[in-house]
Amino acid sequence: MQEKDIANTAGGGCSQGSCGSNAEQMSHLPDAVREKVFNHPCYSEEAHHHYARMHVAVAPACNIQCHYCNRKYDCANESRPGVVSELLTPEQAEKKVLAVAANIPQMTVLGVAGPGDPLANPERTLATFRGLAEKAPDIKLCLSTNGLALPDHVDEIAALNVDHVTITINCVDPEVGAKIYPWIFWNNRRVRGVKAAQILIERQQKGLEMLVERGVLVKVNSVMIPGVNDEHLKEVSRIVKAKGAFLHNVMPLIAEPEHGTFYGVMGQRSPSQAELQALQDECAGDMNMMRHCRQCRADAVGLLGEDRGDEFTLDKIDQMEIDYAAAMAKRKAVHQAIEADRDAQRAAKARAAAGETLVPITALKRSAPKPAVAEQTRPVLMAVATAGQGVVNQHFGHAKEFLVYEASPAGVRFIGVRKADNYCEGGDTCGDGETKWDDILKALAGCEVMLCSRIGIGPWETLEQHGIRPDNEHAMEPIEDAVAAVYREMQQRGKLDDPAHSMPVSA
Amino acid sequence: MALEIIETCVNCWACEPLCPSSAIYEARPHFRIDAAKCTECDGDYAEAQCAGICPIEGAILDAKGLAVNPPGSLTGIPPERMQAVMAEIRAR
Numbered sequence A: 001m002q003e004k005d006i007a008n009t010a011g012g013g014c015s016q017g018s019c020g021s022n023a024e025q026m027s028h029l030p031d032a033v034r035e036k037v038f039n040h041p042c043y044s045e046e047a048h049h050h051y052a053r054m055h056v057a058v059a060p061a062c063n064i065q066c067h068y069c070n071r072k073y074d075c076a077n078e079s080r081p082g083v084v085s086e087l088l089t090p091e092q093a094e095k096k097v098l099a100v101a102a103n104i105p106q107m108t109v110l111g112v113a114g115p116g117d118p119l120a121n122p123e124r125t126l127a128t129f130r131g132l133a134e135k136a137p138d139i140k141l142c143l144s145t146n147g148l149a150l151p152d153h154v155d156e157i158a159a160l161n162v163d164h165v166t167i168t169i170n171c172v173d174p175e176v177g178a179k180i181y182p183w184i185f186w187n188n189r190r191v192r193g194v195k196a197a198q199i200l201i202e203r204q205q206k207g208l209e210m211l212v213e214r215g216v217l218v219k220v221n222s223v224m225i226p227g228v229n230d231e232h233l234k235e236v237s238r239i240v241k242a243k244g245a246f247l248h249n250v251m252p253l254i255a256e257p258e259h260g261t262f263y264g265v266m267g268q269r270s271p272s273q274a275e276l277q278a279l280q281d282e283c284a285g286d287m288n289m290m291r292h293c294r295q296c297r298a299d300a301v302g303l304l305g306e307d308r309g310d311e312f313t314l315d316k317i318d319q320m321e322i323d324y325a326a327a328m329a330k331r332k333a334v335h336q337a338i339e340a341d342r343d344a345q346r347a348a349k350a351r352a353a354a355g356e357t358l359v360p361i362t363a364l365k366r367s368a369p370k371p372a373v374a375e376q377t378r379p380v381l382m383a384v385a386t387a388g389q390g391v392v393n394q395h396f397g398h399a400k401e402f403l404v405y406e407a408s409p410a411g412v413r414f415i416g417v418r419k420a421d422n423y424c425e426g427g428d429t430c431g432d433g434e435t436k437w438d439d440i441l442k443a444l445a446g447c448e449v450m451l452c453s454r455i456g457i458g459p460w461e462t463l464e465q466h467g468i469r470p471d472n473e474h475a476m477e478p479i480e481d482a483v484a485a486v487y488r489e490m491q492q493r494g495k496l497d498d499p500a501h502s503m504p505v506s507a
Numbered sequence B: 001m002a003l004e005i006i007e008t009c010v011n012c013w014a015c016e017p018l019c020p021s022s023a024i025y026e027a028r029p030h031f032r033i034d035a036a037k038c039t040e041c042d043g044d045y046a047e048a049q050c051a052g053i054c055p056i057e058g059a060i061l062d063a064k065g066l067a068v069n070p071p072g073s074l075t076g077i078p079p080e081r082m083q084a085v086m087a088e089i090r091a092r
Helices: A002-010 A031-037 A090-103 A122-135 A150-159 A193-213 A232-242 A262-266 A273-284 A314-318 A324-354 A433-443 A457-465 A479-492 B049-053 B079-091
Strands: A052-055 A107-112 A140-145 A164-168 A183-186 A189-192 A217-224 A247-252 A380-384 A401-408 A411-419 A447-451 A469-471
Touching (some): A031 A217, A052 A090, A090 A107, A090 A314, A090 A324, A107 A122, A122 A140, A122 A150, A150 A164, A150 A193, A164 A193, A189 A193, A189 B049, A217 A232, A217 A273, A232 A247, A232 A273, A247 A273, A380 A479, A401 A447, A401 A479, A411 A433, A411 A479, A457 A469
Parallel strands (some): A052 A107, A107 A140, A140 A164, A217 A247, A380 A447, A447 A469
Antiparallel strands (some): A183 A189, A401 A411
């Protein structure tokens, strides 16, 4: 049933804007699924503007090696999976979660994602879940795994109400897998090559099937590695969707020589933003795609894209006295206020759509009537600086990332996240002014407009010189409304009759 | 006859639960193997379990002091390539 409903939203590619699990797409999902994801920032693009998540680093051990991972790495300035600064015991993790939940009431989700594999450390991971299921029943529990040990733990996972599991599946073909995984540890041996990949793939697929049978919501993460599995991921997407995965998250490979990973050292390139987007669009023909992933650390805390881990180090939480009953009441009130806000935003959108003739936002829906006017104007990419709540509310200078939207006569669709403070390269390049502008311009490649709440005159001029028009006229407006309004202005001023003058999207 | 964990260990805990002799223990700055207890898994497994799961090349030495997992054997990165890239990074 879930499959059928997802298929309804997904068939025929996403040029009409049905990609990403946005509000419109959510409305097609069965109630039971919608109930599970409406406030889960990692499973719902819309929810991620409002709700926060945290990971606790309780799982240090791993049972496989991936060519994009280096177990030696631990840097406080890095934001990528597998990296972590402070390993926690289950008791410490529980205390940290309660402290964060009390202080960041919009935190709804606790995940165990490493820094190794949560199910290669089943006692630590499950002890953490057990403690929290009892003490903080208002927090959703999830975990992310490579899948090798998954079939052995599916029943415990389901029994503990861990209702969101992410499996990283990079391939379904062992020949491809042998280029991604040098070895696995299986049945008391280190197994290598195609045989290792074959075992891993079988276990991943079996785990996926078992979770779906038990009603656990499954997201599949795939790392896009150009020349290795990029074409192959289309098949992966078809297969995992057919088996009942709810969402597919195709993420770009992160590989720099400084990371000391096989891919980094051997010079394997990462995909360009255009390549990633093209593959996500192709896979979207088959299933729900996720485009707002931040590939966060195994100890991240806060809204996606922010990390407040520094506020909750072990020595700091030791000083905190948490009354969780009181915190739970406060959390409930905050969640109700967020939902009231979201309802108001949705209602305003519906009203705008009813009276709108040019660019109805709700034309995201296939069934919505096509606008009669300006059918011909070209699509425009716009970048948005936001600190959450689904509105344009961030100073350009504070933006560490931009959300990119495409506006067209068909509506506004979310394209993806572009990080502007790219992965730390260590040493002298950290925080360097010129490097920062390089990162920002790379992040904004292909965008013609950058919406923010405020921006200084210097940066304004720099952006204009690079063909990107800054816009702070729509501060505090809901993002999709603001993007649609700017698009209408461009239509009315005849700006869309010419081909795009900005740089094409590229790395 | 005993294996040894040396300072390149990253304290990932992977080996500790696998040891059939309970010879591995948490210590600072890194995990250690109790040489009196270690059997190199002889009689229990075909290969030493700690060295079989350890992700760090060179972190576990055999009784002769040689790396059970020498450079390049786990990551697949040829050692000369690793050295060249690291030299390049240092020269920046």
